[in-house]
Amino acid sequence: MGTSASNTGPNNKSPLIPPWAEQGDSVEVGAGEGNVHDGDDDQQTPHDADGNEPSQEVDNGKVQEQIPGPVPNIPSPNRLAGARRAFGDYAKSSGNSSNLRGSLKKYSRSSGGGSGISRRLASGITAGSGLLGMMQGDSVRVNDRTLSLSDLNGLSTDQAIDRISEHLTPENGDADSVRLALDFALAEVLAEEDIFDESMFTDEVVQEAISCYLTDLIFQDVVNGMGKAWFHAEHPSKHHRMEEELRDLIKVITQSNVEKVTNDNGGGISKENITKIQIDVISQTVDEWENFDG
Numbered sequence: 001m002g003t004s005a006s007n008t009g010p011n012n013k014s015p016l017i018p019p020w021a022e023q024g025d026s027v028e029v030g031a032g033e034g035n036v037h038d039g040d041d042d043q044q045t046p047h048d049a050d051g052n053e054p055s056q057e058v059d060n061g062k063v064q065e066q067i068p069g070p071v072p073n074i075p076s077p078n079r080l081a082g083a084r085r086a087f088g089d090y091a092k093s094s095g096n097s098s099n100l101r102g103s104l105k106k107y108s109r110s111s112g113g114g115s116g117i118s119r120r121l122a123s124g125i126t127a128g129s130g131l132l133g134m135m136q137g138d139s140v141r142v143n144d145r146t147l148s149l150s151d152l153n154g155l156s157t158d159q160a161i162d163r164i165s166e167h168l169t170p171e172n173g174d175a176d177s178v179r180l181a182l183d184f185a186l187a188e189v190l191a192e193e194d195i196f197d198e199s200m201f202t203d204e205v206v207q208e209a210i211s212c213y214l215t216d217l218i219f220q221d222v223v224n225g226m227g228k229a230w231f232h233a234e235h236p237s238k239h240h241r242m243e244e245e246l247r248d249l250i251k252v253i254t255q256s257n258v259e260k261v262t263n264d265n266g267g268g269i270s271k272e273n274i275t276k277i278q279i280d281v282i283s284q285t286v287d288e289w290e291n292f293d294g
Contacts, residue, residue, distance in 0.1 A: 016072045016112055020172035021122040023060055027168070028141040029133030029271045030055035055141075056271040058129040060122040067119050067279055072112035083107040084229040091232035091242060100245065101292035107225060108290055114283030117221060123174035124181060124217040125278045128210070130168045131182065132274040135201040135209060142167055149198035160196035161186045177220040185213035207266030210274075211258045214281050215251040222246065250285070257284045 064071075083106035090099035111117050118125070130140045139148040147167045152160040165182040169175050189209045193200060201209075223230075223243070230239065261280045262268050269277060 016116055017119045018173055020170075020174060021060055021120055022064055024123060024126065024170055024172055025143055026057050026059035027126050027130040027133075028055050028057045029130060030139050030141060030146075056129075056133070058126050058275055060126055063122040063125045063275055063279070064119060066275055067115050067122075067283075069115040071119065072116045079110040080107070080225055080227070083110055084226055087226045087229040088232045091229060091238075097245070097249075098293060100249065101289070103226070103229075104222070104249075104289040105292040107222060108286050111225065111286075113290070114286035117218070117286045118279050118282045121174075121217050121221060121282060123170045123172060124178050124213075125275060125282075127168045127170060127178045127182065128213055128217075128278050129271065129274045131164070131185075131213060132206070132210065132269060133271050134164060134168075135206045136269075136271070137198065137201075138271065140167065143171075149201070152196050153198055155196045157190050157193045157196045161190070177217065177224070180220060181213050181216035184216040185209045188212045203266035205266075206269060207258060207262060207264075210266075210269065210277075210281075211251070211255045214258070214278060214285075215247065215254045218254065218282060218285060219243075219247045219250050222250070253285045253288050254281060257281045257288075260284075 083103050086099055086103035086106055090096060090103060093099060108114070108117075112119070130142065133140050134147070134149055137149065139146050145167065147163065149160075152163055155163070161183060164186060165179050168182060169179040186209065189205050189212065190196075190200065223246070230242075258277075258281050261277050261284070
């Protein structure tokens with residue numbers, strides 16, 4: 001991914017929740033014409049006097065309000081030392097997965113658990129709400145600019161992915177990680193497609209895209225948090241192998257939690273519940289690390 005080898009990660013003075021995770025520009029998901037799908041036919045969605053669904057506005061502050069539990073206190077010095085030590089042991093070893101799991105357990109405990117990491121990833125959750133809206137056929141407004149998938153029909157898939165990522169990437173300290181996650185998720189689910197067409201986003205594709213997106217957000221948070229521990233693996237091929245094993249471990253748990261939270265029904269994900277779904281999946285994935293040995 002090119003994210004680990006040169007990243008020293010947060011230091012002892014870095015806040016658990018950076019200021020940009022608590023404020024920022026909003027993403028407004030409005031009803032577009034000819035939505036790709038309507039989800040559960042039995043679910044009643046409110047409409048305005050003209051028969052249109054009301055728009056849904058999400059920002060980091062609103063995301064924070066939906067995350068249960070208190071805001072974590074000021075971090076203690078060397079809070080990540082144990083997690084980094086275990087991850088360094090993993091990097092120096094021939095790939096002992098118990099060291100990897102142990103480092104994730106320590107990382108969760110030193111990061112405020114699932115709710116703490118959810119709070120830190122608020123910019124990604126806001127952007128993810130916009131991504132879901134677009135995949136379901138809605139127009140999405142950010143900074144007075146509006147984009148919908150129908151605007152992208154006929155472009156190459158790579159061009160369309162660039163346009164979506166550029167539109168949804170926040171202008172703050174999480175810009176790089178959110179853009180990488182958007183690029184990764186869309187490239188994964190559209191890997192077999194050369195020409196972009198909005199009709200490709202079936203319920204199944206939407207659910208897989210959300211799983212991939214949240215996987216990469218969590219993955220990048222861990223990569224950043226482990227910082228210099230990556231340097232214990234000197235050969236680039238070992239860096240790549242470590243990243244793949246870390247991502248695969250995170251994806252298995254994230255994907256399982258997406259299926260559980262959505263009842264394995266991508267059509268049940270809506271702009272009204274997508275913020276909570278992302279919070280629940282991130283929180284449950286990270287909290288599950290607490291059950292690892294180490």
